[in-house]
Amino acid sequence: MDWLAFWENKAITSDNDFQATGRGTMEVPGYLYTVAEIVRILDLDKGEQLADIGCGAGLISLSLAPWLKNIEALDISEVLVERARENLKGMINVNIRLGSLTNVPLDDECFDKVLAYSVLQYLGDEEMVFQAFTEVARILKPGGRALLAANPDPVRRNTYENFIRKNSSPSKINKDIALLNDLLWLSKEKLIRSATDAGLVARAEPISNHIWQHFYMFDLILEKVK
Numbered sequence: 001m002d003w004l005a006f007w008e009n010k011a012i013t014s015d016n017d018f019q020a021t022g023r024g025t026m027e028v029p030g031y032l033y034t035v036a037e038i039v040r041i042l043d044l045d046k047g048e049q050l051a052d053i054g055c056g057a058g059l060i061s062l063s064l065a066p067w068l069k070n071i072e073a074l075d076i077s078e079v080l081v082e083r084a085r086e087n088l089k090g091m092i093n094v095n096i097r098l099g100s101l102t103n104v105p106l107d108d109e110c111f112d113k114v115l116a117y118s119v120l121q122y123l124g125d126e127e128m129v130f131q132a133f134t135e136v137a138r139i140l141k142p143g144g145r146a147l148l149a150a151n152p153d154p155v156r157r158n159t160y161e162n163f164i165r166k167n168s169s170p171s172k173i174n175k176d177i178a179l180l181n182d183l184l185w186l187s188k189e190k191l192i193r194s195a196t197d198a199g200l201v202a203r204a205e206p207i208s209n210h211i212w213q214h215f216y217m218f219d220l221i222l223e224k225v226k
Contacts, residue, residue, distance in 0.1 A: 001182035003122045004076050011079040021056030033210035035063045041147050048112035053101050054119035058084030065091050072106055074099030101132040106139050114146035121152050121183045133198035146222040154185040156216040195222055
C-alpha cells in the first residue's frame, strides 16, 4: 500500500478535517477525550516544546497549542501540510512542515515531548519502526517523553475484522478489510523490545474507552532516560 498516495487522496476528497485524517467516524466527545488523554499522558507544560509527527490537518496541534511553548507539526503529505497551515493561521507557536516519523527534520535533543498519533501502523515493516524509535530518541531531550498512540493489537485483529463486517456497508466491507490487512500489526512486546533497542524506556497502556478504537488498539509511551 502506498500510504502517502492514500492520505493525499483522502485529504483532497474529504469534506472535513476529521475525514481527511481518517477520523471521519469519530464523535466530538471522542476527539475531546483523545486530546485529554494526550495532555494527561505527556503531562504537558506551558514551557515545553512538542513535536507532533503525523499532524494531519493540524487539529491536535491546534488543540494542544495553549498548553505549550512551541509545537513543530510534521506530516508526509503536502496536501495535509497546507490544510494544517490553513487551520493554524494565527497560531504563532506552531510551525508546520513536511516530515515523517522515520526521517524527522528536527535537531537533536530539542524536544521535551513527542506525539505520533496513529502513525506506527502505517510504517512498512519492523525495520522502519526501529528507525522511527531511533528518531524519537534522537530528538527527545534527556528525561523527555513520547506518546506513540493508537497502535493496532494483533491479538484483537479478528475482533476488528468482525467489527468491520458488522458495521461497514456491503459495498465497503472488502475494501475496509483490505486496508486492515495493509496495516502493520505488531505486538506490544515487539514494540517495547524495539524501543528498548533504540535506547528508550517503553510501556504499553490501554486507550480510554471513550475513544472508539479502544477495543483493538493500545498506546505506547516512551521515555528517554536522563
